Amino acid sequence: MLHPSCPRPSRRRTRTGSGKHRRHGVNVQVIADPAGRLVRASAALPGSSHDLTAARAHGIIDSLSSTNVMAFADKAYQGARGSIRTPFKRHRYRPKLSHWQKKVNRAHARIRVIGERANATLKTWKVLTKLRCCPRRATPIVHSILVLHHLVHGS
Numbered sequence: 001m002l003h004p005s006c007p008r009p010s011r012r013r014t015r016t017g018s019g020k021h022r023r024h025g026v027n028v029q030v031i032a033d034p035a036g037r038l039v040r041a042s043a044a045l046p047g048s049s050h051d052l053t054a055a056r057a058h059g060i061i062d063s064l065s066s067t068n069v070m071a072f073a074d075k076a077y078q079g080a081r082g083s084i085r086t087p088f089k090r091h092r093y094r095p096k097l098s099h100w101q102k103k104v105n106r107a108h109a110r111i112r113v114i115g116e117r118a119n120a121t122l123k124t125w126k127v128l129t130k131l132r133c134c135p136r137r138a139t140p141i142v143h144s145i146l147v148l149h150h151l152v153h154g155s
Helices: 053-057 060-066 100-123 136-153
Strands: 030-032 038-041
Touching: 030 100, 038 100, 038 136, 053 060, 100 136
Parallel strands: none
Antiparallel strands: 030 038
């Protein structure tokens, strides 16, 4: 028996839907240039898909590695190998990160913030803030926004 103050599990939650928003989310992989401008946005996948799985499904990791383009990604992309650089991650029951590893992570974060700005500029489009539809419908919307962004900013 549940205690009255305990949260009850939601019955409406679906396999791909969010329990909090009660709508579907999408996962879009974005590539930015060194200046922080949006270069490419992938097709949308369900929001429940992992970032590394989405990047592999769209061939982003293979294309960056084959052209020898160095990319800086967050900890979700660990194990991507090739030319993808990720920060050091402390694992449970292992020693803490060394001073050198923390210094490398800070430098990595300073570089990666440029890509995060590109994500932020994409999210400033109001239609994306409430976008909770199936990935098949979200993909043309995201690609249209990318084209409009290039037209407005002349990149």
